[in-house]
Amino acid sequence: MIKSLKAQAHTLSETDAQLDLLNGPLFYDSGNSSFTAHLKENNQFPLKPTNLEIFQINLGYMCNQTCAHCHVDAGPDRKEIMTRDNMQICVDLVRKHNFKTIDLTGGAPEMNPDFRWFVTELKKAGAQEIIVRCNLTIIVANKKYNDLPEFFKEHDVRVVSSLPYYKSEKTDKQRGNGVFDKSIKALKMLNAVGYGKPGTGLILDLVYNPAGAFLPGNQMELESDFKKELSKSWDIEFNSLLAITNLPISRFLDYLVKSENFVDYMVKLVNAFNPSAIDGLMCRNTISIDWDGHMFDCDFNQMLDIKIPAANGSHISTFDIDKLSKREISVNQHCFGCTAGAGSSCQGTTA
Numbered sequence: 001m002i003k004s005l006k007a008q009a010h011t012l013s014e015t016d017a018q019l020d021l022l023n024g025p026l027f028y029d030s031g032n033s034s035f036t037a038h039l040k041e042n043n044q045f046p047l048k049p050t051n052l053e054i055f056q057i058n059l060g061y062m063c064n065q066t067c068a069h070c071h072v073d074a075g076p077d078r079k080e081i082m083t084r085d086n087m088q089i090c091v092d093l094v095r096k097h098n099f100k101t102i103d104l105t106g107g108a109p110e111m112n113p114d115f116r117w118f119v120t121e122l123k124k125a126g127a128q129e130i131i132v133r134c135n136l137t138i139i140v141a142n143k144k145y146n147d148l149p150e151f152f153k154e155h156d157v158r159v160v161s162s163l164p165y166y167k168s169e170k171t172d173k174q175r176g177n178g179v180f181d182k183s184i185k186a187l188k189m190l191n192a193v194g195y196g197k198p199g200t201g202l203i204l205d206l207v208y209n210p211a212g213a214f215l216p217g218n219q220m221e222l223e224s225d226f227k228k229e230l231s232k233s234w235d236i237e238f239n240s241l242l243a244i245t246n247l248p249i250s251r252f253l254d255y256l257v258k259s260e261n262f263v264d265y266m267v268k269l270v271n272a273f274n275p276s277a278i279d280g281l282m283c284r285n286t287i288s289i290d291w292d293g294h295m296f297d298c299d300f301n302q303m304l305d306i307k308i309p310a311a312n313g314s315h316i317s318t319f320d321i322d323k324l325s326k327r328e329i330s331v332n333q334h335c336f337g338c339t340a341g342a343g344s345s346c347q348g349t350t351a
């Protein structure tokens with residue numbers, strides 16, 4: 001089995017190949033191991049949205065890093081980038097529908113040349129909370145980004161940043177040589193303007209995801225360890241730690257196959273299915289928009305190119321909140337990553 005999986009590994013950048021692998025005759029023979037079957041057992045099929053609160057917008061796949069487990073397959077060579085025209089449509093939708101939270105992601109969203117214009121316009125349109133998924137190293141990558149902490153502060157942005165571990169070895173292994181030291185430098189710059197400091201209201205959250213084929217540990221315990229170690233070694237403060245499960249897609253799926261961990265990891269996810277995580281699935285209150293303005297149930301479906309069906313309006317130019325609110329969410333085997341253990345979403349655990 002592993003031999004045939006390895007043979008497929010070279011094609012895994014293709015979304016069809018990923019879906020074939022996730023749905024292939026590996027161990028789902030009975031049908032009882034499908035995510036759909038698990039939803040049915042819990043009277044949650046078809047999966048429906050609750051209320052649309054979060055507008056998650058991907059500003060492009062370009063990034064200054066090439067992390068080993070990146071589910072976006074982002075990097076310096078990616079050219080896909082959101083245009084100002086599509087940003088303007090997003091701004092108009094935020095103004096019209098009063099979306100509570102705007103979650104800006106990438107790649108490195110700050111590398112989009114219209115990033116600052118977009119944040120400013122979203123604020124003017126009434127966005128209550130703007131999250132920027134900042135990879136930290138972008139702040140020190142080039143002097144044109146050095147003032148990002150001040151820009152974030154000025155626009156009351158909530159900064160959410162990945163830091164796989166509080167020590168350099170594990171962080172650099174997952175995110176690239178030298179990333180830990182640069183991340184520490186950037187965190188100090190964010191702390192210096194008040195981010196993560198009590199009483200400032202400037203929120204700095206960190207994201208932890210496991211370095212291998214295992215589920216994250218307890219989010220509260222991890223947060224406590226990170227706070228203690230980062231404070232002791234680097235005098236760094238932050239608000240909350242969000243523990244996220246690696247979903248079996250893109251580069252992480254590639255890693256699972258090449259390291260011969262794919263089957264074991266999927267069995268782990270299926271066995272750890274937690275029905276109480278269904279209520280908090282992020283696809284139930286979020287719409288994910290790609291750089292080209294197409295809409296998806298979540299960031300992961302975006303990466304697998306599972307679009308919201310055209311009948312419900314698959315592009316922001318045909319945005320219809322009534323149809324979107326009544327749609328059926330497209331699920332697949334990768335969804336087990338969101339319901340395993342304490343549940344997982346872009347906001348951390350869900351159960």
Ligand code: SF4
Nearest residue numbers: 063065067070107135
């Ligand atoms: S920083 Fe984020 S978007 Fe960039 S390669 Fe790493 S995981 Fe992917």
Ligand code: SF4
Nearest residue numbers: 282283298300335338
């Ligand atoms: S992968 Fe997306 S669609 Fe599937 S459960 Fe998670 S958030 Fe929902």
